[in-house]
Amino acid sequence: MNDKLSKLFGSSARIKIIRLFMLNPETVYSLKEISQRAKVPAASARREISLLKSIGLVRPKTEKFLEELKLKDGKIKTKKVETSGFVLNQLFPFLFPLKNLVLNSAPLDKEKLIKNLGAAGKVKLMILSGIFTNNEGGSSVDLLLVGDAIKESKLDRALKNVEAELGKEIVYAVFSTKDFMYRYGMYDKFVREIMESPHEKVVNRLSI
Structure with missing residues (x-):
């Protein structure tokens, strides 16, 4: 178990991404959104998410929703859209102590x-x-x-x-x-x- 915790820290990108998920526990983020929201390079986001997924802090999730499209004749067409991303795994064993550690370890300048x-x-x-x-x-x-x-x-x-x-x-x-x-x-x-x-x-x- 300690091996999992030892992998959590090591880069500012990792801390930013962990904070993003901790403070938005129900939100599903694509890799592109993670990169944009945390302001980290796409390659870094991909690498960090791979690590966080491997230890079980985040998990893949697919969301389905209805999107309205306006046609040329003015009519509205409803289309089913499916998007894949990652969400916080709220069953992660160290979730609460980790949240306290991450949110308090980097106070705002x-x-x-x-x-x-x-x-x-x-x-x-x-x-x-x-x-x-x-x-x-x-x-x-x-x-x-x-x-x-x-x-x-x-x-x-x-x-x-x-x-x-x-x-x-x-x-x-x-x-x-x-x-x-x-x-x-x-x-x-x-x-x-x-x-x-x-x-x-x-x-x-x-x-x-």
């Missing part, structure tokens, strides 16, 4: 996060909640960003890099400084919920 997201514009307030505070069920968002001249393309690139490290999509909200301060002053329900949930202000130039 907050300085890097602030730098990357801060480059998207003039950030005045950055609040981490949800997945960042192990409180996914208690907050509607993982990240609240307040600022001006926020460039969506830069923000999107930065978030995708963070998501690759975390292994999960980030739910976020962005407000201009004026809009946020209005909502904050009016005790807006959405803003209040975030402020009352476990959170961390990693950037706070609004002194709130």
Whole structure:
């Protein structure tokens, strides 16, 4: 059994892929999706999945679903689609201790996060909640960003890099400084919920 655990670690690609499956236990991912979501080369994804499959952490799974196709005459045709990929094996004997180890062994580099997201514009307030505070069920968002001249393309690139490290999509909200301060002053329900949930202000130039 220890041989299995000894194979689990050894590369950053492996950690990213394990995190992806641990945080999305019901999702079936193709090799292409694994490569894209974890931001690792396709060859690395193929190699790591082969290893994880050999020790039983992930297993092959085929999903069937209906896809609607719009024909030239405007009619809708329903087609059965079958897709194959891999899913977390929830019967893996070391699943829970491994999950705790993986999710806590590589804490988020907050300085890097602030730098990357801060480059998207003039950030005045950055609040981490949800997945960042192990409180996914208690907050509607993982990240609240307040600022001006926020460039969506830069923000999107930065978030995708963070998501690759975390292994999960980030739910976020962005407000201009004026809009946020209005909502904050009016005790807006959405803003209040975030402020009352476990959170961390990693950037706070609004002194709130």
